[in-house]
Amino acid sequence: MLLDAKLPPSFILRQILPDVAVLLIISVIFQVLKVFVGPYLPPIPLSLPSILGGSISLLLAFTLSQSYDRWWEARKVWGAIVNDSRTLLLQVRSFVKADHLTPALLRGLAYRQMAWCYGLGEALRGQDPMATLVRYLPAQELAYAGQHANKPLALLALHTQQIKTLYEQEAINPFQQVQLDATLVRLCDAMGRAERIKSTVFPTNYRRLVHFLIYLFLGTLSLSLVEINGLWELPILLMFAVTFFLVERTARYMQDPFSDLPTDTPVTAIARTVEINLRQLLEEDEVPAPLPAEAFYLM
Amino acid sequence: MLLDAKLPPSFILRQILPDVAVLLIISVIFQVLKVFVGPYLPPIPLSLPSILGGSISLLLAFTLSQSYDRWWEARKVWGAIVNDSRTLLLQVRSFVKADHLTPALLRGLAYRQMAWCYGLGEALRGQDPMATLVRYLPAQELAYAGQHANKPLALLALHTQQIKTLYEQEAINPFQQVQLDATLVRLCDAMGRAERIKSTVFPTNYRRLVHFLIYLFLGTLSLSLVEINGLWELPILLMFAVTFFLVERTARYMQDPFSDLPTDTPVTAIARTVEINLRQLLEEDEVPAPLPAEAFYLM
């Protein structure tokens, strides 16, 4: 979602092809019916599809609006993850006493945080994050995470464990422990919010209702146009079908932003941004380049 | 709500059957009237139902929007419950001093939290949660909860009591007590928000107004079509009736997400997710499987 890249129009059109095809077949059937049983077809004044078209436009506008909100909320959650990842490292650097603040400590925490970001992104997309975690975690932590169904939760548990150890060693004072804990609470919250968006399907009933109504509208329109326009009805209907199905499809793509599709929230690119920021704060020399935009983005 | 399961169309249609039937009867009456008193029926230009249809579409769109917001807020509340349940256990593990942090302590707290989740879900659906609580609570706590009208509130009181005891035993320091208390405040808040959604009916007056207007619109449309389409009016009207009643019904299902219907927020499945997460954090070996999606979900 980070690039305004050109998307081959063929890709979009392919998505709505089946629906458009079904509709054209219906339309051809009406043409044939007209030839054979013309006088018995019901007269459909254009006002009827017009009323239906108005209602369906409103439903589509509402759907688009809610879909956009889900997509934007997903993006906000990942924005918050960027912020709290940076905050976590800045806080540990700022809070831990000088004699405990070893590069190893900072590095361990920062790498676990990078692992958490990549791992959460992959878990949301239904992939196994273990292959990625191995690049950032020591063997022992990797083994611990491997036992958990929810890997990012396991990493958060390791974070809290480390904060606890720092407190027991008196490397941080009680207030600082609580403040660091508040940052972890926010990360736990962001994780839960992303999982909620992932696991809550947009009301299926509603989705199918809208789909059904678009067919109803286009069918009525077709019947209405058959009488007026003859064969010209086909291109006109095609145009309407493309319009409404495209809008519906665009909404659907935004509803599920963690589906391992090119239209997802770019979780990997965001995790990479976190990695770059944290590595620079660690003052590492080798910092990876920002992730090149994947192939293309639908929206 | 966790599965995109197929819903038998018959189920949905059965819900709107009575309304559609009433409307067809009205429509037939108009047909009969036309035969006998045709010339005395008022001429209704199609613009009139068109204006009404536009207004009703807007009202339905607004209703859908508010209904969706209620449904989504209910889902957010339960998402917050997942987050704070995890946070509570992580915080206790992180805060309590090593010599007080017995497995029994953690287990007791975690099981009480699971009981709270299941119990809140059942209380919201108007069921008696005691049968479920008995599987998670020791006898003494069960007895205490049994005395309260509001069982989840009683469990929260037990949580605060335990935090107090930990503080008195100096197992946690004052800051940690306050931070744990903040987590309990959030849980208390989530409980209250779910109860609010449950106990606040969507404005009844408004609901009935919309229902009445759909009838008004379809009646006017029927009268208008009788003159143009003759008997063809019946299937056309049927189509409009199904459309508008379906949208209304879809909105109504989302308005009350804790009604013990297949369209509810899946509180039991979410409580099960909490149980799985907490048991894994307790490092238990036996973790129950995620709840299979109940029969089917309407939306």
Added chain:
Amino acid sequence: MLLDAKLPPSFILRQILPDVAVLLIISVIFQVLKVFVGPYLPPIPLSLPSILGGSISLLLAFTLSQSYDRWWEARKVWGAIVNDSRTLLLQVRSFVKADHLTPALLRGLAYRQMAWCYGLGEALRGQDPMATLVRYLPAQELAYAGQHANKPLALLALHTQQIKTLYEQEAINPFQQVQLDATLVRLCDAMGRAERIKSTVFPTNYRRLVHFLIYLFLGTLSLSLVEINGLWELPILLMFAVTFFLVERTARYMQDPFSDLPTDTPVTAIARTVEINLRQLLEEDEVPAPLPAEAFYLM
């Protein structure tokens, strides 16, 4: 607002009767004019009222949406009051040292909180809360509250005073004082938010504009129909008038949720819920029954 009770339709219709009557008179005047000066009346194509009807539907939808938001915000504020009332008692029970935590202390605080809830509700409705306060407050506190114009604010001042005393007696530590203070800040905030909704009239100008436009629309429609439908114009216009005035009226009822009308936010019933919860937390034996729903609710 807690019951889905049946509302006698006569009640609703009586509200819009004057407006509908005025409109029918206008309509009759047009009928008479038509008889005498018919050829000089302007021809109004139905498209003109159609455009106006579309605009007014949009304005009404916007009004409904904002009214609903006010109504829902009012409900949220009172939901937050329930939560924070419970939290306050749980916190005091949890924070105060065992030797200071007398039943009298808890009871005093809980009863003052109940008084605050009932008193705030009555103050919002413009009633004098002193008659209710006398049932919950000791004489001294009652006298203090009596001197204040804003009784609930006086009770909050007494709360803070008691917290201060507890701190000076070292019954709570500094962190606990601050945490209790945060709960009082939230209660003060909820009070202010309810007062804001109460004291901020929905833009009067806007209200009257919508009212004027409905008349304009119906007048134009009447003129337009007079030519087409003759006397049938009257029932058709009646139907449109009822529709639009009902929607407007429904919106208006939700705009001012603290007006001592059956459509109000049920502040007394909510205060009763708080009373039941607090009394059970005090482990009192006699707990009042939930408040039966008042007469009926408009929405």
Added chain:
Amino acid sequence: MLLDAKLPPSFILRQILPDVAVLLIISVIFQVLKVFVGPYLPPIPLSLPSILGGSISLLLAFTLSQSYDRWWEARKVWGAIVNDSRTLLLQVRSFVKADHLTPALLRGLAYRQMAWCYGLGEALRGQDPMATLVRYLPAQELAYAGQHANKPLALLALHTQQIKTLYEQEAINPFQQVQLDATLVRLCDAMGRAERIKSTVFPTNYRRLVHFLIYLFLGTLSLSLVEINGLWELPILLMFAVTFFLVERTARYMQDPFSDLPTDTPVTAIARTVEINLRQLLEEDEVPAPLPAEAFYLM
């Protein structure tokens, strides 16, 4: 905004007079053109202004919605100021040790807070607040405020200074200092939010676009009606012009709630409410009456 006062209709109409006049002139020109070059005028089917009217209604509904949100946000900011002003005094009363808690201290703080409220209101309206501040501040503080461009910010600086002094005198403990500071942060935030609404013009480009489109719509409608209605076109067009310009004007009044107009957020009346509340908490005998509503309110 606190009173539902009657507003002389002449006031509202005067605001839209110029636009309506321009439009009638255009309309008369079309009438004249029709007489001389009638056959060469383009035929405008009513569907064309109908499409434009629908689009413009949507734009106006969106504008109204955003304007209302700005107006309501401004009201919320001032509601928060009321809450935090009360909280500030309650906290100082509750936190400061008995031997430091002199009436002079409380009075100084409360009067500075009143000055802050009045001063912020006047600064937002572009007035010089010094004349008002002199009634509430001692000479020294007045002089300090006089040196600052942003007087309310200067008063907040004095607040923080006083909190600091209290802490250095050990009249409050560190936690209490931080909690008081949090209240000042919220006040600083409310001030900044009000300044943001004041200084951010509603997108000018958008405003002018809507204005231009209303002219376009009414011009097209005029041309379309000239052919159908002859001279009757003038009153019909007048009616449409009044409708659309009134809605636009109503939206514009809500966009800038700090413009020293009768439609403003009633900042002075709210500051007066704060003054009454604080004086009663100071247990002063003389409390000013609530501010009588200014002349009238447009909305």
Added chain:
Amino acid sequence: MLLDAKLPPSFILRQILPDVAVLLIISVIFQVLKVFVGPYLPPIPLSLPSILGGSISLLLAFTLSQSYDRWWEARKVWGAIVNDSRTLLLQVRSFVKADHLTPALLRGLAYRQMAWCYGLGEALRGQDPMATLVRYLPAQELAYAGQHANKPLALLALHTQQIKTLYEQEAINPFQQVQLDATLVRLCDAMGRAERIKSTVFPTNYRRLVHFLIYLFLGTLSLSLVEINGLWELPILLMFAVTFFLVERTARYMQDPFSDLPTDTPVTAIARTVEINLRQLLEEDEVPAPLPAEAFYLM
């Protein structure tokens, strides 16, 4: 965005010129086709473009609404930056012990905060902030910032470093450190939110869909008008094209508020406001004037 300045209309029109030109060419082609193959052109009743026009108006209204939200959110983020910048300085002044509170300390912090504001604004616009930072930062800090890809993040790291040093010197107590850290967390959050708005393109797919639909609508309208109006079709179509493209363009300008265009959020002017406020709190004599509004603002 701070001035309601006049914008030369030529500027706006130039933006939509290419689209309008393309459309007029299409329209001329239809005119020519009509002359040669008139009888074979499909009859397009005006209802068809009317349905399309309704749908597209709804999509445009939704787009405008989301664009406005982005633009307003960007403005809110920068409003929060103003507030927290002021808060940061007030807090340091209030918290640091008298013997550590040197003018140099305050000045260093305040200037770094000014540098952060200017630098963040320039980074968001894709400019190199180093040229500006040199005016506010000492050499050493400038060198540190120079090594980072993300300059504002480097400055925040320097802030936390300074807070840490103050704490180690016991110039602030642990609570104060945590409270200052909370302010830095908010600044980090504001930075991240601005970056999110900058880096998240408004769904490209959606943008192009709307653009395509406007063409589709206008093409259909053109075909429909060719038969009715002959050559008059050209000016009518031009009017519709200007309307719809202007609305679309207005929405697009609000979507990306950090694009180094005259329609941006005025980040430099806001940073200047921060500079003025902070310099006055430092009690400097020379305070720069508020930034004159840049050339003009599109909206």
